[in-house]
Amino acid sequence: MLNQSPLAERLRPTSLEELVGQSHLKGILKRAVSSGMVPSMVLWGPPGVGKTTIANIIANTAKMPFFSLSAINAGVKDIREVIAKAKYGAKSILFIDEIHRFNKSQQDALLAAVEKGQITLIGATTENPSFEVNAALLSRCQTYTLKALEKEELMMLVDKALRQDEFLSKENITIAEDQALLRLSGGDGRKLLNLLEVVIESIEGEEKVVTNDWVIEVAQQKAAMYDKDGEMHYDIISAFIKSIRGSDPNAAVYYLARMIEGGEDVKFIARRLLILASEDIGNANPTALVIANNAFQAVNVIGYPEARIILSQCVTYLACSAKSNAAYMAINRAQQLVQQTGDLSIPLDIRNAPTNLMKDLGYGKGYQYAHDHKGNFVMQEYLPDEIKGTALYDPKGNAREEEMRKRLHAQWKGKYGY
Incomplete structure (x- = not known):
């Protein structure tokens, strides 16, 4: 198949009606677009659930000029250039992917333009915006939380791909087993579609039968060491946290190295260590939280490459510490009790x-x-x-x-x- 673009891109929806998932937001977004009063917003959710798609749909439906920047490679100069262009035309949408990667000065460069209404900002983030977006900027935006796609929604995407895609619809394809596709996608629609395409392309013969074993084999062949844009992001952090929880400093520092080499955000790693220090260690060693908090503060000041040393010290300390989830379980029980008994x-x-x-x-x-x-x-x-x-x-x-x-x-x- 001589495909010009990935399957996920070919199937990108052009209207909110076509968007799979996020039913809790469609009504809100439709009303905003139809009223002509599109607010600045931050779309928060895991990878592959429609953040970029929603931004494009809003711009196309509202017929607003659309500018797009990635926080990975854009700076203050790029932001000012977009704002300058927006001044001389109709009110424009500025979409910033991974807005959590912008530092304070970059986010501050957006403030005046958003406040004056020169641009409508749509930021996309996989990180909690309360931590990663400046309070002043966040207060000028609506925050919408997007959810990982459910099994039924993921299978709707598969069915749509087999029926509507200009290439796959011409193939004789049978999904004999779907468990591996669903499990490896992790609720990420983009990952699911791109994996489906790679799997189908790897099957020889006119009749293409997709099985769990074949999906796993192909996925292992294609797996990268670490994809900082999302492919193995959650698998690596899961292995990292579970290694520390399991008191294995060797595995913990190995997965730390995987993240560092993959370019993972230093604050993302340090914040997860803060959570773990209370969730998995707690009162078994209260000093763990102190060390994790100090590490978080230190890496924000130091940055890479030296921050790796601070992270390694913190990770090995937490891994070697006594463990307890008693405080974590206590608040879980307390909240459940409050939900059951009320005020x-x-x-x-x-x-x-x-x-x-x-x-x-x-x-x-x-x-x-x-x-x-x-x-x-x-x-x-x-x-x-x-x-x-x-x-x-x-x-x-x-x-x-x-x-x-x-x-x-x-x-x-x-x-x-x-």
């Missing part, structure tokens, strides 16, 4: 009583100040009556949390299971 009444004795009326109603009455008692502890009920005695935090068996459990046992004398 339960706070016990009167621990309510705030800033006014005489509240005091007359019994607010704060009977509260016992822990520091007035031996050991800075007094047996008292703090949970609402409906859930009193519910255990949410369960210390693990590591040395530090075992000390916590012993202290809790001595104080609560069996309550909460301690």
Whole structure:
């Protein structure tokens, strides 16, 4: 097949009706386009779910001039050139892919033009914009979250490709098994279509039968060491985190090297270490969070290439640390309990009583100040009556949390299971 462009590009939708997935956003976007009041926005979601497509559709439907920049290779000069062009014509859309890769000065260069309405900014990011987009710029944009495609939506893309693509529709293709295609795509529509095309091209003969074994074999042959644009992004970070969680410093530093060599954003790596320090280590070693936070601050100041040393120190420390997910599980249980029970009444004795009326109603009455008692502890009920005695935090068996459990046992004398 002498294809001029990848399958995902050939099947790129030209209207919101054609877009597969993101049903929760279509109505909002249609109303914005039809009203002629397209807001500046940040589209946040995993790779291959339609961020670039949506930007193109909005521009085409609203008949607005469209400029596109990639944060990987664009600078302040490029931004100013686009803004200058937009000044002398109709209000334009500026689409910036991977906007999270812009530094503060690059993002600041957009502020005035967005605020004055010279351009409508559409930024695309795979990272949480609350962390990666300047607050001033983010406050001038609507943030829309895009979701990974579900199995049914991915299969709709496969069916569309076999029926409508100018090349594949002429082939005798049978999808005998789809599990490997779906699993390897990871909810990424672009990855799914491009993998499907590579698999079909690799099958000889007039009748092309797609099986799980063949998909896996082809995918392994085509796999790159690391694709910083998204192909193996989530597989590598998953292996990295699981190696640290599994206390294997060798595997952890290996996957760290894979990311560094692939050009991964240093802040992305450091932020994941911050999360892991609480989620997987927690009170088993509270210093882990301190080290992870210091590493995050340091790599932001240092940058590559020396940041690799700081990351390596942090990664090997976290991998060798005692582990506990007790704090993580505690907040999970607590949130689930809140969702199940709603806004339960706070016990009167621990309510705030800033006014005489509240005091007359019994607010704060009977509260016992822990520091007035031996050991800075007094047996008292703090949970609402409906859930009193519910255990949410369960210390693990590591040395530090075992000390916590012993202290809790001595104080609560069996309550909460301690």
